[in-house]
Amino acid sequence: MARILALDYGTKRTGIAVTDELKLIASGLTTVNTPELMKFLENYFQHEKVERVLVGEPKRMDDSPSESEVHIQQFLKDFSEKFPEMPLERVDERFTSKMAVQSMIDSGLKKKKRRNKALVDEISATIILQTWLYD
Template sequence: MRIMAFDYGTKRIGIAVTDPMQLIATSLTTVHPEEIWEFLADYLQKEEVETFVVGKPLQMDGTASQSAQHIVGFIRKLRKIYPGIPIVEIDERFTSKMASSVIAQSGMRKHKRQEKGLVDAVSATIILQTYMDSKAF
């Protein structure tokens, strides 16, 4: 079974998944928040997901950021629609900066590097990898 991670934003949600053996985190896609429920319904018909991991936006002092209210609503709806899939929240404070850095160092063409959805998808991958690393110990 796979683990799926979300980097939730009001314009785009970055999504990453593991392979079925949960060894590798891979960027899957980005979707508009209005399309997430249809996307999940389609994806979960084809693939089994054991856990959802959601990036939790915190401020430097550890308190919830302004965008945290959107995450709360997203998690509430995830729980309601998929009650059998546990949800884990992961601190995502530095994921966008890390994602931008990884993309800049990737050797991708400048045009491709500037796609905003790419940062969200890579951020979701970093959130997922952080979760996987925390489980390894």
């Protein structure tokens, strides 16, 4: 059985989440420095079966693309060239960062840990994945 991978793409860091093989549970995997993302994905795909990759789609409240979309479009182009057989799907990621911080608060993480942007990115990727799974 294959997993589904979700990316919260950022210009500095990318949060990554993955399902279990039965595609029932979404879990944070890691956060990778974005310049190292393609190498990470290549290695991951060699060791794990992945059915599809979800990439967050940041939008403004009026449904127009956010300013970071131009960077994501370049990533999507590069990804499709490197992994032409891997299906890509976009998922609306509005409010995922706020939801990630709120989940950190709700789980009792101290303020110092909540400032960890890498953890916020990983949780955001998990929320993107959960949105897709349960929609």
